[in-house]
Amino acid sequence: xxxxxxxxxxxxxxxxxxxxxxxxxxxxxxxxxxxxxxxxxxxxxxxxxxxxxxxxxxxxxxxxxxxxxxxxxxxxxxxxxxxxxxxxxxxxxxxxxxxxxxxxxxxxxxxxxxxxxxxxxxxxxxxxxxxxxxxxxxxxxxxxxxxxxxxxxxxxxxxxxxxxxxxxxxxxxxxxxxxxxxxxxxxxxxxxxxxxxxxxxxxxxxxxxxxxxxxxxxxxxxxxxxxxxxxxxxxxxxxxxxxxxxxxxxxxxxxxxxxxxxxxxxxxxxxxxxxxxxxxxxxxxxxxxxxxxxxxxxxxxxxx
Numbered sequence: 001x002x003x004x005x006x007x008x009x010x011x012x013x014x015x016x017x018x019x020x021x022x023x024x025x026x027x028x029x030x031x032x033x034x035x036x037x038x039x040x041x042x043x044x045x046x047x048x049x050x051x052x053x054x055x056x057x058x059x060x061x062x063x064x065x066x067x068x069x070x071x072x073x074x075x076x077x078x079x080x081x082x083x084x085x086x087x088x089x090x091x092x093x094x095x096x097x098x099x100x101x102x103x104x105x106x107x108x109x110x111x112x113x114x115x116x117x118x119x120x121x122x123x124x125x126x127x128x129x130x131x132x133x134x135x136x137x138x139x140x141x142x143x144x145x146x147x148x149x150x151x152x153x154x155x156x157x158x159x160x161x162x163x164x165x166x167x168x169x170x171x172x173x174x175x176x177x178x179x180x181x182x183x184x185x186x187x188x189x190x191x192x193x194x195x196x197x198x199x200x201x202x203x204x205x206x207x208x209x210x211x212x213x214x215x216x217x218x219x220x221x222x223x224x225x226x227x228x229x230x231x232x233x234x235x236x237x238x239x240x241x242x243x244x245x246x247x248x249x250x251x252x253x254x255x256x257x258x259x260x261x262x263x264x265x266x267x268x269x270x271x272x273x274x275x276x277x278x279x280x281x282x283x284x285x286x287x288x289x290x291x292x293x294x295x296x297x298x299x300x301x302x303x304x
Contacts, residue, residue, distance in 0.1 A: 022294060023281045024053040024078060025098060025211065025239065025267025028066075031057035031082075032156040034272035037066040040280075043273065045073045047281040051294070053078035053100055053267065058116040060104040061151055079104045082211060084116065085197035086189065087226060094189050095216060095226065097197045098239070100265070101298045102206035109204040116192070117152060123187050124153040130185035131158075131178060136167055155179045156271075195233040202234050207298055209237035209265045214249045227256055237263035237293045241286055243278045254287040264290035 027033030028040050033056070035043065040062075044052045052075055054066050063079050070077040080100050087093045102109065128143025142161065146153050159174035168174045178185040191197075201208040210230050213223055227238060240253045241264075257264045264287075270280040286292055293299070 020050045021048055021281055022051040022053075022266065023049050023268050023270070023283075024051075024080070024100060024209075024265050024293070025055050025082070025242065026052060026270040026280065027056050027082075028054060028062040030059045030061040030151050032152070032154040032271060034274070037062045038069060040270075041066060041069050041073045041075055041077075043280055044075055047279070049075065049281045051076040051078060053080040053098075055080035055082040055098050055100075055267075057082050057096075057152065057154060058084060058113050058120065059152060060102070060110070060113065063104045080206070081109075081113070081201070083113075083197040083201070084189065084191045085194045086191040087194040087229070091191075091193065093216065093218075093226075094191060095194060096211040097194070097201065097230075097235075098209040098211045098265070098267075099201035099204065099206035100209060100237075100293060101296075102201060102204045104204075106204035109200055112192075112200045119190050120152060120154065121147050123190070124158070126187045127155075127158060127179070127185045130187065131162075134178065134184040136162070136165070136178075158185075194230065198230065198234045205298065207236045207263065207293060207296055208234060209239060209263070209293060210235060211239050212242050212245075212269060213238055213253060214245055220252070224256065227260060227262070231260045231262060235262065236296070237265050239267060240264040240290060241266040241284045242269055243283050245284070247284075250284060251287065254290050257290045263293035263296060265293040 028035055028037050054062055056062060060081055066077050078100055079102050080098060081102055083097045085095055085097055087095050124143055124147050128140045131139035158179055159171045162168045162174045168177060177183055180186060198208045238253060238257055240257055241250060266283055266286055268278050268280050268283055270278055
C-alpha cells in the first residue's frame with residue numbers, strides 16, 4: 001500500500017502547472033461516454049490536453065487501447081477508473097471515487113470491477129422490466145439486448161433510450177419520471193462501501209480521489225463529514241476544479257484539501273462532445289495553495 005507523507009506546497013512546480021493541461025476525469029464507450037479511445041485521444045489533442053486520465057465507470061476496458069495510442073497523439077495517459085460506492089449510516093448515498101495511476105491489470109481490481117458490472121447488469125434488466133410495466137412497450141427486450149450487446153448499461157443509456165423513443169422530452173424528465181429515486185422504474189443501487197472502493201484502488205497502486213464533491217446535493221456539514229471519513233479510510237485526494245462549480249465551492253474544497261492534507265485534482269468529467277457544459281480540458285485552474293495530485297510519488301511510476 002502506498003505511503004503518503006505530509007503534503008507540502010513547496011513541491012509544486014509552478015511553471016508546469018501553468019503550461020501543462022491535465023484533464024484527470026474522462027469517459028469512453030466502455031462506460032457511458034460516446035467516444036472510442038481513439039476518438040477521445042484525437043479530441044484531447046485538438047483541445048490541447050497534455051495529460052489525460054481515462055476514468056470509466058467501474059471499467060478499465062479502454063485503457064490498453066488508449067495506452068497503445070498515446071505516443072501517436074503526443075499524450076500522456078493516466079490509467080484510471082471511477083468506482084461507485086455507498087456511504088452514510090444506512091449506505092443511502094452514492095458517491096464516486098476516481099482511482100488515478102492504477103495498475104489496471106491488477107487481478108483483485110479486475111475481479112472487483114466485474115462484481116460491480118454484474119450488479120449493474122442485474123439493475124438494468126430489472127429497470128427494463130419496470131419500464132415495460134410502466135407502459136414503455138418493448139422496453140424489457142430492448143434493455144436485454146442492450147445488456148448483451150455493449151460493455152455496460154448505465155442509467156444514462158436508459159435515459160437516451162427513452163429520449164430516442166420520444167417517451168420523454170429531455171434527460172431530466174427521464175430521471176424524474178422513471179430512473180431516479182421515486183421514478184416508476186427506479187431500482188436502488190447496491191454498491192460496495194466507500195471503504196472497500198478506496199482500499200481496492202490503493203491495493204491496485206492507485207490514488208483514490210473523491211470525484212466532484214459538490215454534485216452530491218449535500219450540505220456543507222455533511223460534505224465535510226464525507227471528506228473526513230474518506231480521508232480516514234485511505235482517501236488521498238479530492239477533485240477541486242471541474243465544470244460549473246461555483247467559485248465559492250471551489251475555494252471551500254481547496255481549503256478542505258489543505259486542512260485534511262489531501263491532494264487536489266481536476267477534470268472535466270467529459271462524456272460527449274454534444275454536452276457543452278462538460279467540454280474536454282475546460283475547467284478552472286487549481287488554486288495556488290493546494291497540492292496537485294500529480295506531485296504524488298505515484299505519478300511517475302512506470303506502467304507495465
